[in-house]
Amino acid sequence: MNLATLLTKAKDFHGHICPFLAIGVRISSIAIEELRIRRDEIASIGEEILAIVECNNCLTDGIQVTTGCTFGNNSLVYADLGKNAFTLVKRSDWNGIRIYVDADKIREKYFDREALELFEKVIVKRKGSKEDYQKLSKLWEKIGWKMLEIPREEFKIERVRVEPIERAPIFESLKCKKCGENVMVTRIKDGLCLKCAGNYYAIVGRGIVRFENGKMGDVL
Ligand SMILES: [Zn+2]
Ligand SMILES: [Zn+2]
Structure with a gap:
């Protein structure tokens, strides 16, 4: 190499x-x-x-x-x-x-x-x-x-x-009832995508953080 x-x-x-x-x-x-x-x-x-x-x-x-x-x-x-x-x-x-x-x-x-x-x-x-x-x-x-x-x-x-880690599963998609976009079924809650619901996790420079109501919150 x-x-x-x-x-x-x-x-x-x-x-x-x-x-x-x-x-x-x-x-x-x-x-x-x-x-x-x-x-x-x-x-x-x-x-x-x-x-x-x-x-x-x-x-x-x-x-x-x-x-x-x-x-x-x-x-x-x-x-x-x-x-x-x-x-x-x-x-x-x-x-x-x-x-x-x-x-x-x-x-x-x-x-x-x-x-x-x-x-x-x-x-x-x-x-x-x-x-x-x-x-x-x-x-x-x-x-x-x-x-x-x-x-x-x-x-x-x-x-x-290393403890075995699953291969990436394939999930079906559902439509968010607010934005109308397709969302992986595991990322939809009460019909809303997590973006529309406002709470989700994201990787930013400091690591994985939770976004609450669309705003960056605490580091895990
Ligand atoms: Zn949505
Ligand atoms: Zn560099």
């Missing part, structure tokens, strides 16, 4: 190259090797492999591109745990590989001071100028390419047993 090609593909998908996108590519390739997954098993229509991600940041996009387990093909499971970690597992035996990334360790060892200071200013404090922003994206891309070579010893890699 050519990591450089994958990172270029990931850039098209994600919009930019950044360190954690590249780490997503790197750890996915490790998991694929460990589980001896063949090329034709990746993104197969039968949802043969699953990726269980524990965060929704840049890392996740590197994982989606490399493993072929995506949000839309139902092979990506989002566990709202806020950890830089993921598990790749085969449905045939539910033996998986979980890889955890210690971001502090990686940053300390592989990021230069200039990039870290810029990151703090531009992303954390949102106080960067346009020039800072451009400079950061260049530095970020440079570090990203370096991340592809991180030795596997830098990650926590463990064999795990």
Whole structure:
């Protein structure tokens, strides 16, 4: 598997190259090797492999591109745990590989001071100028390419047993009596779609949150 090609593909998908996108590519390739997954098993229509991600940041996009387990093909499971970690597992035996990334360790060892200071200013404090922003994206891309070579010893890699997860069921649709749109039967309550009813869950940057009367409410 050519990591450089994958990172270029990931850039098209994600919009930019950044360190954690590249780490997503790197750890996915490790998991694929460990589980001896063949090329034709990746993104197969039968949802043969699953990726269980524990965060929704840049890392996740590197994982989606490399493993072929995506949000839309139902092979990506989002566990709202806020950890830089993921598990790749085969449905045939539910033996998986979980890889955890210690971001502090990686940053300390592989990021230069200039990039870290810029990151703090531009992303954390949102106080960067346009020039800072451009400079950061260049530095970020440079570090990203370096991340592809991180030795596997830098990650926590463990064999795990995964409790079986159902394949995406197909449900019939009903029409909402307010908006008239078709809705999956499990997402309709007293004849109303959850949007019209006002209460539903959504994944936003901070994780899964409940919307009440259409407004973002508490984090789970
Ligand atoms: Zn990114
Ligand atoms: Zn409706």
